[in-house]
Amino acid sequence: MVSQKNMLIQKEFSKYANCYDQFNIIQKKVAKELLSKIPHKNYSLVVDLGSGNGTIYKIIDNQFTFDDFFALDNSKEMLSLHPDDKKVTKLNYDFNTQILSDINIQTIDLLISSSSLQWCNDLDYTIDNIVSNSQSIALAIFTNNTFKSLHKTASIKSPITSKEYIFNSLSKQKKVFDIEIKEYKLYFESKQDIFKYIKQSGVSGGDRRLSYKQTKKLIEDYPYNFLEFEVVFATYFDKRH
Numbered sequence: 001m002v003s004q005k006n007m008l009i010q011k012e013f014s015k016y017a018n019c020y021d022q023f024n025i026i027q028k029k030v031a032k033e034l035l036s037k038i039p040h041k042n043y044s045l046v047v048d049l050g051s052g053n054g055t056i057y058k059i060i061d062n063q064f065t066f067d068d069f070f071a072l073d074n075s076k077e078m079l080s081l082h083p084d085d086k087k088v089t090k091l092n093y094d095f096n097t098q099i100l101s102d103i104n105i106q107t108i109d110l111l112i113s114s115s116s117l118q119w120c121n122d123l124d125y126t127i128d129n130i131v132s133n134s135q136s137i138a139l140a141i142f143t144n145n146t147f148k149s150l151h152k153t154a155s156i157k158s159p160i161t162s163k164e165y166i167f168n169s170l171s172k173q174k175k176v177f178d179i180e181i182k183e184y185k186l187y188f189e190s191k192q193d194i195f196k197y198i199k200q201s202g203v204s205g206g207d208r209r210l211s212y213k214q215t216k217k218l219i220e221d222y223p224y225n226f227l228e229f230e231v232v233f234a235t236y237f238d239k240r241h
Contacts, residue, residue: 024052024055024115025186026115026184026186026229027052027055027114027115028055029184030114030115030140030184030231031055031056031059031114031115031140032059033140033182033233034112034114034138034139034140034233034235035056035059035060035063035112035138037138037178037233037235038064038110038136038138038235038237039237040136040237041063041064041065042064042065042066043064043065043066043109043110043136044066044067044068044109045066045067045068045069045070045105045108045109045110046060046064046066046068046069046070046108046109046110046111046112047069047070047072047099047103047108047110047111047112047134048069048070048071048072048112048113048114049072049093049099049111049112049113049116049117049130050072050073050074050113050114050115050116050117050119051071051072051073051078051079051082051090052073052075052078052082052115052116053078053081053082054071054081054082054083055114056112056114057069057071057082057083057088058083060112061083061085066087066109066110067087068087068089069085069087069088069089070088070089070090070091070103071088071089071090071091072090072091072093072099073090073092073093074092074093074094074095075092076092079091079092091103095117095119095120095121095122095125095126096121096122096125096126098129099111099129099130099133100133107133107134107135108133108134108135109134109135109136110134110135110136110137110138111130111133111134111136111137111138112137112138112139113130113138113139113140113141114138114139114140115140115141115142115231117139117141118141118142118143118146118160118161119160120161123161123165123166123169124169124172127169127170127172127173128172128173131173131174131175131236135238136236136237136238137175137177137234137235137236137237138233138234138235139177139232139233139234139235140231140232140233140234141161141166141231141232141234142160142229142230142231142232143160143161143162143163143166143181143230143231143232144157144158144160144161144162144163145158145162145163145183145228145230146158146160146227146228146229146230146231147198147227147228147229148228148230149222149223149224149228150194150218150222150227153218153221153222153223154210154214154218156210163181163230163232166232166234167179167232170234175236176236177234177235177236178234178235178236179232179233179234180232180233181230181231181232181233182230182231182233183228183229183230183231184228184229184230184231185226185227185228185229186226186227186229187225187226188225188226188227189225190225191219191220191222191225192219194219194222194225194227195215195219197227198227
């Protein structure tokens with residue numbers, strides 16, 4: 001069963017699917033950074049968990065060789081914008097689903113998930129699922145320090161998880177991940193541009209906790225011309241590659 005939270009996230013990304021590519025500036029930077037950490041460029045099967053409209057595939061198709069690429073996302077609208085290719089299989093997927101039950105194979109050579117796992121209802125479950133079924137893994141997960149100053153100004157709590165919780169989920173695994181934290185800032189010409197970005201990039205995940213009046217006051221009170229982002233990069237690579 002899809003939770004109410006996941007339904008809101010799915011609705012948000014689906015609503016702005018057509019303009020998402022114009023606004024996912026940070027997500028593209030994160031994807032490039034994550035793929036640069038993968039030391040081997042030849043895999044039989046690659047799975048992109050939370051593939052969106054194909055940011056990972058557009059990069060990896062020029063840099064890696066692979067036989068099959070599975071794009072998994074919970075938004076059908078996003079998947080419809082993902083590049084088609086004879087090597088690509090697109091599947092409508094929820095984080096609560098066992099990956100291999102959809103793919104119907106024995107193991108995944110390389111699983112990539114960039115800018116999506118922060119929306120998990122149960123990160124422990126999803127990471128267990130990933131680790132159990134994947135030989136090599138590359139994850140990029142936004143933390144609750146994303147939009148830190150904005151949330152502080154609005155006196156609201158981030159809808160996504162902390163880096164401490166992410167570390168704890170990863171530390172429970174038998175596979176030992178290499179972990180790096182990176183911070184980003186995205187600058188804007190006006191405060192209105194900041195809130196337009198938040199709305200149309202999908203990064204709010206459908207989280208609506210401010211009224212129109214409160215949002216207007218937040219625009220007036222927010223003292224910066226940038227938004228902050230914090231990302232945990234976690235990688236594990238099978239020595240057989």
